[in-house]
Amino acid sequence: MAEMLRSINPFNNVLMAEFPTASASEIDAAIAQAAKGFSVWKKSSFAERSALLMKLADILRERMHDLAEMITNEMGKPITQSIGEIDKCIWCCEHYAENLEQYLSDEVIPTEGRQSLIRNQGRGVVLAIMPWNYPFWQVFRCIVPAIAAGNSILLKHASNVPACALEIDKIFSEAEAPQGLFKVLLVSPSEIPAIIAHPAIRAVSLTGSEDAGRQVGAIAGKYLKPAVLELGGNNAWIILEDADPDLAFAGIMAGRFQNTGQSCIAAKRILIQESVYDEYVSRLQIAIERMRLGNPMEPEMELGPLARPDLATLLDNQVQESIQQGAIKLVGARSEGNLYRPTLLHNVRPGMRVFEEETFGPVLGLTPVKDLEQAIELTNASAMALGTAVFTGDAERILVHSHLLEEPMIFINSIVRSDPRLPFGGFKDSGFGRELGKDGILQFTNRQTIFVA
Numbered sequence: 228m229a230e231m232l233r234s235i236n237p238f239n240n241v242l243m244a245e246f247p248t249a250s251a252s253e254i255d256a257a258i259a260q261a262a263k264g265f266s267v268w269k270k271s272s273f274a275e276r277s278a279l280l281m282k283l284a285d286i287l288r289e290r291m292h293d294l295a296e297m298i299t300n301e302m303g304k305p306i307t308q309s310i311g312e313i314d315k316c317i318w319c320c321e322h323y324a325e326n327l328e329q330y331l332s333d334e335v336i337p338t339e340g341r342q343s344l345i346r347n348q349g350r351g352v353v354l355a356i357m358p359w360n361y362p363f364w365q366v367f368r369c370i371v372p373a374i375a376a377g378n379s380i381l382l383k384h385a386s387n388v389p390a391c392a393l394e395i396d397k398i399f400s401e402a403e404a405p406q407g408l409f410k411v412l413l414v415s416p417s418e419i420p421a422i423i424a425h426p427a428i429r430a431v432s433l434t435g436s437e438d439a440g441r442q443v444g445a446i447a448g449k450y451l452k453p454a455v456l457e458l459g460g461n462n463a464w465i466i467l468e469d470a471d472p473d474l475a476f477a478g479i480m481a482g483r484f485q486n487t488g489q490s491c492i493a494a495k496r497i498l499i500q501e502s503v504y505d506e507y508v509s510r511l512q513i514a515i516e517r518m519r520l521g522n523p524m525e526p527e528m529e530l531g532p533l534a535r536p537d538l539a540t541l542l543d544n545q546v547q548e549s550i551q552q553g554a555i556k557l558v559g560a561r562s563e564g565n566l567y568r569p570t571l572l573h574n575v576r577p578g579m580r581v582f583e584e585e586t587f588g589p590v591l592g593l594t595p596v597k598d599l600e601q602a603i604e605l606t607n608a609s610a611m612a613l614g615t616a617v618f619t620g621d622a623e624r625i626l627v628h629s630h631l632l633e634e635p636m637i638f639i640n641s642i643v644r645s646d647p648r649l650p651f652g653g654f655k656d657s658g659f660g661r662e663l664g665k666d667g668i669l670q671f672t673n674r675q676t677i678f679v680a
Contacts, residue, residue: 230415232389237565240592246389248413254422257381257410261352262427263485264407265379266540269349271405272454273328276375282402283371284317291317292393295362297488299389303531303565304486315645316367322647323668329377337668342469342638342679347672349377349673350453351429354422355542356443359385359432359534360587366395368645369432369455372410378430380409383422387535389413416583416675418445428452433666434491437611437656455660455670457652459585459615462643463606466499466507467599469620474640476510478618479591482642484518485568487530488589489538491657492614496575497593498602503540504595508557508573511591515558518589523627533588534566539567542588546570549579554592577608577652585611607633611652614643 229247235284236243249257293307304312334345353373357365362384370380379568384392392411399409409561414423422668423431423446432455433443440456447454464482466475482494499507523531533539543562549572550556567588573590575582583591596602606615614636617625622639635654636643645651650666652658661667 232386232413234301234390235387236300237421237534238524243300246393246416254414254418257354257412257494258422258425258427260407261379261381261410262407264405264410265349265351265377267405267674268374268379271377273331277324278325279402280327280371280375280673283350284320284324284575285399286398286401287313287317287320290398296393297391298362299523299531301390302534303523305528305531307526308486310411312361312364312401316363318326319364319367319371319647319663321373323375327668330665331376331672334541338678340680342677344677346675346677347376347669348675349674350671351378352381352427353378353430353432353671354381354383354428356383356419356431356433356435356439357385359388360486361490361493362388362391364645365393365434366392366666368651368662369434372663373432373671374408375670376672378671379407381422381428381672382409383414383419384411386415406540416521419443423447424450425451428579430454430661432660432671433457434473440658453660453671454661455652456658457491457660457662458613458656458658459587459611460493460653460657461495461585461609461611462492462614462616463496463498463602464494464616465596465599465602465618466497466503467602467617467619467621468500468502470503470618471620471640472503472506472510475618476507476514478616478640478642479507479511479566480514483591484530484589485642486519487567489532489534489587491585492645494616494642495592496582496605496609497591498596498605499593501595501597502600504593506623508593511593512557512571515569515571515591518567520566530569530589533567534565536565538587539565542586544565545580545584545586546590549575549581549592552576552579554579554581559589569594577605583609598613603628603631607631610656613657614638616641616643632641 298309483607569589648663650661652661
């Protein structure tokens with residue numbers, strides 16, 4: 228009997244639907260269909276690819292509110308943020324529809340030959356292994372540039388968002404995408420190694436945990452297949468004494484509590500210069516005490532439930548052990564089922580779990596620093612590196628010192644965020660490879676060198 232994937236509302240724990248996992252023969256058929264889809268799609272023109280992406284954008288726009296409700300019901304994101312997630316998917320589709328020809332056009336290289344150029348071709352079937360925290364955006368930011376480059380996609384979505392996965396499949400059907408261009412595989416994680424090993428799979432993209440990244444990366448390497456691994460983050464944000472306090476405060480609140488704190492690029496460690504540290508502590512305490520936590524379908528709610536009970540348990544363990552290690556709780560640190568009160572800890576130091584580990588929920592840790600030099604040292608002390616934000620009145624100073632930060636993304640006076648125009652990805656234990664921007668569309672191309680003597 229097939230294993231069932233369950234769609235459970237994390238706010239009330241109501242079982243909404245169950246879906247059977249695919250059999251071995253169904254998996255083989257899906258891979259074969261995706262391979263056939265690539266054989267057709269690789270011959271498509273830039274104009275045809277652009278037209279499909281614009282059609283996807285139109286469908287997303289027409290169904291925005293229904294899709295947002297599906298996201299909120301299945302993983303608990305506040306409804307206003309779910310609407311924003313669909314809007315970002317639309318932006319991604321439109322960006323690549325408008326820019327794919329520019330990104331993929333032949334690059335002419337002057338040599339002694341009559342003609343020398345680099346041509347970008349799709350690789351084939353890309354296996355996308357995606358997470359639950361942004362069940363539409365994470366998928367679209369991966370697959371849109373890959374499809375624009377001429378690849379076909381097999382999606383293995385997170386096991387707790389099967390309804391969202393199947394809905395994306397319906398959207399592609401509604402857009403009249405070529406058969407096999409996009410296929411959803413409802414499978415358990417145990418099936419992934421055999422799928423990666425299949426000769427028709429030519430590349431893998433994973434967004435997930437560090438542990439999942441090591442496993443998938445090892446399997447992809449064994450079979451000589453390129454991989455993009457976008458893994459966890461323990462982002463440090465640096466708040467200097469010359470920063471605009473209102474801008475920095477708003478950035479901290481938005482950056483830490485977006486998606487109920489369940490974001491790889493959220494502000495995890497806040498490093499505040501000692502001279503202004505107390506001012507931020509008191510202001511943040513007042514604001515966090517007032518945050519509204521509850522039913523995510525109510526538009527006024529700022530925070531919803533965590534996506535699963537085990538996530539709340541893990542987060543609480545990290546918080547309680549850090550308190551035992553000397554962190555001082557000012558607000559929160561109390562779990563009520565899947566609901567986790569927004570939490571503020573200060574006096575957070577290296578060695579504490581909330582400093583060393585990724586905290587995937589609404590927990591904010593504050594650490595005082597003497598100066599920019601110490602802030603850079605503590606930022607680089609993490610094994611993870613996904614992005615950092617620096618709030619300052621002297622942006623030029625940060626630009627001069629940016630090479631000292633072991634970070635792939637540095638945002639000055641802004642929250643760290645993904646943007647279809649800019650490359651996005653990790654460094655160190657946060658993974659490798661890039662999504663989005665020109666880098667993202669070239670990531671899954673065969674860069675073909677052509678030389679005419």
